[in-house]
Every structure is written in C-alpha cells, then in structure tokens.
Amino acid sequence: MSQNPESPYVFKGLDLGSEAVWHTQSVSPSDRAQLMQQQPRCIWLTGLSGSGKSTIANALDATLHANGVKTFLLDGDNVRHGLNKDLGMSEKDRAENIRRVGEVAKLMVDAGLIVVCAFISPYNRDRQIVRSIFAPGQFIEVFLNTPLDVCEQRDPKGLYKKARAGIIKQFTGISDPYEAPQAAELEIDTSRSNVEKSVKNILTLMQ
Numbered sequence: 001m002s003q004n005p006e007s008p009y010v011f012k013g014l015d016l017g018s019e020a021v022w023h024t025q026s027v028s029p030s031d032r033a034q035l036m037q038q039q040p041r042c043i044w045l046t047g048l049s050g051s052g053k054s055t056i057a058n059a060l061d062a063t064l065h066a067n068g069v070k071t072f073l074l075d076g077d078n079v080r081h082g083l084n085k086d087l088g089m090s091e092k093d094r095a096e097n098i099r100r101v102g103e104v105a106k107l108m109v110d111a112g113l114i115v116v117c118a119f120i121s122p123y124n125r126d127r128q129i130v131r132s133i134f135a136p137g138q139f140i141e142v143f144l145n146t147p148l149d150v151c152e153q154r155d156p157k158g159l160y161k162k163a164r165a166g167i168i169k170q171f172t173g174i175s176d177p178y179e180a181p182q183a184a185e186l187e188i189d190t191s192r193s194n195v196e197k198s199v200k201n202i203l204t205l206m207q
Ligand code: ADP
Pocket: 047, 048, 049, 050, 051, 052, 053, 054, 055, 056, 118, 154, 156, 190, 191, 192, 193, 194, 195, 198
C-alpha cells in the first residue's frame, strides 16, 4: 500500500486508491451475460416524486422476474436507507447519490443482470454521467413525464403537503429544480397510461 501523504487519495493514513491498477479479469462481462442467457441492461426511470417510478419499476421487475429474467431493482428511497444514508438533498449530495447508484447499476449489469432503477435524478448532468459509464444501448432512460399537479394530487407519501408547508426543504418540483430529459429513450405520462400499459411500453422498447 502506498503511503504518499501528498496524494489526494490518502485519508487518515489510508491509501484510497491513487495507485490502484486495473486488474484484468479472466471472466468478461460478455462471458457472464452469455451464461445468464440475457442481454444485461440498465432501465433508468426518472421523474418527479409521485410520477410512478417505484410503482412502474416494481411492476416491470416483477413481470421480468416472473418470466425468468434475472433482474435487480434499485429504488431511490431504499438506497437512502443504506448505501447512501449519509447523503442529503443538496445538489452535490444528489449528484453523489446518482453517481454511486450508477456505479452499482453498472457492476450489476457487468454481472449479467437487467437492473431497473427508480430515481428522481433531477439533473441532466448526473443522468448523463451515468449514461456515459454504460456501453451504447445498455442504458435506457425512461422519463415519467407526469404533470406536477397530478403528482401532487397523488402525493402517495404526503411529501408534497410537507413541502408546501415548508417542512421539507429542497423538494423537487416545488423548491428544487427538475431538469426534464431531452432525449430519453421513452417518455410516459402516467396520467394517461396505466401501470400495465407503461410496463408493456418499456418491455416493447427493450425488445
Ligand atoms: P415515485 O416513485 O415516482 O415517487 P410512486 O410509484 O411511489 O411514485 O407513487 C405513484 C403513486 O401513483 C402510487 O400510489 C400509484 O399507485 C399511483 N398511480 C396512479 N396511477 C398510476 C400510473 N398510471 N402509473 C404509476 N403510478 C400510478
């Protein structure tokens, strides 16, 4: 282990990787995909709170799973209970939240899985960075373009009410920005498309 105190990677005497060298592995991602007999991908659902990300991600995951597809579901709220429980809602923390999740999704895709991700991911730049770590065609962005007033009316977790009352700060769509994707592979307005139809549209796109 290197102990170069000048290195920005050295923290409290621990070398965090400045001199880490990529180790070539014998089993490649495509070997793993072949064994899994599927085309690994990341299906990334973005949209306002209440737009239906968790609901559709869960239904999509369940449908794929029931059909023998090896999947995993990464959900924003759940990830903030563990891996990202140290992060808040500032722009910087949101970026780190999405960066970590993107890297986890990439590892899972390299392991051969189809990974469904449900994250508000309000900033274009953060979503672009995640897209950039995947091979072309591996990252499918689905924009749940549900009108804010519909999301607010649904308010499944009572968060809009709290945001309007000022109890929750930095709430996307109310007191924090949401940058709509310009070139998502698929756009769904869930005020016009029920869960079943939305899942079908995503499955069609995946084929
Ligand atoms: P998000 O994960 O985007 O915050 P959720 O999936 O948690 O959103 O909540 C969406 C809410 O809207 C759920 O209570 C769901 O039952 C409801 N809902 C009503 N119609 C739809 C639809 N067409 N698609 C997805 N969710 C819908």
